[in-house]
Each structure stands twice: as structure tokens, then as C-alpha cells.
Amino acid sequence: MSSRRTERGNTRSSLPIGLVLLALLAVLLFAVPIVGLVLAAPWGDLGGLLSSETVKDALRLSMFSSIAATVVSGVLGVPLAWLIARARFRGIAFVRSLVLLPLVLPPVVGGAALLFALGRNGVLGGPIFSFSGLVLPFSIWGVIVANTFVAMPFLVISVEGAFRNLDRRFEGAAASLGASRWTVFRRVTLPLIWPSLLSGLLLTWARAFGEFGATLTFAGSLPGRTQTLPLAVFVALESDRDLAVAMSLLMVAVALAVLIVLRDRWWGTS
Secondary structure (H helix, E strand, O other): OHHHHHHHHHHHHHHOOHHHHHHHHHHHHHHHHHHHHHHOHHHHHHHHOOOHHHHHHHHHHHHOOOOOOHHHHHHHHHHHHHHHHHHHOOOOOHHHHHHHHHHHHOOHHHHHHHHHHHHHOOOOHHHHHHHHHHOOOOOOOHHHHHHHHHHHHHHHHHHHHHHOOOOOOHHHHHHHOOOHHHHHHHHHHHHHHHHHHHHHHHHHHHHHOOOHHHHHHHHHHOOOOOOOOHHHHHHHHHOOOOHHHHHHHHHHHHHHHHHHHHHHHOHHHH
């Protein structure tokens, strides 16, 4: 134990002062905005602001749409991650790039793409409307679609790595005992990747909960209908600064809670 402490002390003392200063500057870049938000918060009225109908409606929509997007991402994203990790055919690299594109694509561009594809006159939205009368844009279903589009890649990239690193001998042993492919996947593969799957689902939910650009472009910001919490913050910034700060603090608290839950998964504790 003492040797480990000595080693840590030597490592810390050998850090170049220039790197330490740059690292501290980077920490300030992330810390100062949060400090500014905390200092601007109307702490005396915080309870009343967060209990307003605007916040309740926005929070209800955010919770429903983000949970629904997480469920859809789990149902579709896990098989997709398995395909990307295990399949070997020409074009699989392109498929992976296409799936991960929303990670780097500006959310507004993603929302515009969804609008042209799934809008009432869109490539797929037109036939859907003609067949069922369903209009996805500017509806809660449009919010769910937008959330899923931007959030599912977080699940796919988390679970894909777990599939790649999985010791396939366990699956082979189960198959040799007569288990079907579906049984092997359900009883062996999924339990082995469960930590990565759980982390991916939580990240997916957090990303869907905080989604703004694609939702605004594809579903709009209709109070009580499509106005999620991030959209309510954006609107409140122009009319009620205290309300905007209160909702922002609520979202910061949610984000911090997610990071605390994932701390062991990402970097461990000492």
C-alpha cells in the first residue's frame, strides 16, 4: 500500500507544470458555466418555478418521449449492434458509419432530414399518411422518432464493443449442448453483455432526454404537445429568465445523476 502511494506521489510530482496549468484551464472551461448557472439561480423561488404547469408538461413529455425512445433503441439497437459486430460482408463498414452519423451530424440537419423523409409529403411519410393518416411531424410520435434517431447510436456503439470483446466460447459451449441460436443469445450472450447494455441504455435515455435540435426541427415546440424540457428552456430564455435557469438546473442535476451512476463503468473509483 505504501509503495503504491509513493508511486502515485512520484507521478504527481513529475507532472510538467505547463500541462497542469492547461488541464486546469480546461477544467475551468467546464466548471465556470455551471458556476454561472448556480449563481444566477433564483433559489428562493426554485420550488415554485419547478412546480409550474409549464415545467410539469415539459417534464412529462420529456420523460415519456425519452423512455419510449430508449425502448425503441433497445429493441432495434441491440440486434443492429450484434450485426455490426459479428457480420462479415462487403459494406458493413458503411453501415456502421451510417448508424453512427447522428453522433457527428448537427441535430438541426438530422431534424431536417427526418422532415424530408417522414413528413407528410416525405419519401416515406407520404405513403404512411396515405395508408394510415398518421402524421409524424409536430406530434409526440415525431418527438420519439427524433429522440431515437439521435440517441440510438450511443446504445449501438456501447453494445457493439461488448459483442466484439465477448468470449464466444461460452456461446459455443451452450450451442454444443443443444441450445438454439435464440436461446444462446437470450440466456448466454445478453447476460454476459448486460453491464454494457445497461450503460448504453442509460446513455441513450440521457441523450434523448436532452435532445433539442432535431426535435425542434422535426416536431416543433408546441406547449403540452411537443415542447420537451430543453425546448421549454429555449422559449423561457426569451420571456422568463428565472424559469429558464430553474429548468436548466433540473437538467444539469439529471445529467450529473447519470454520470454518477456510470462512474464505475467509465473510470472506476479509487
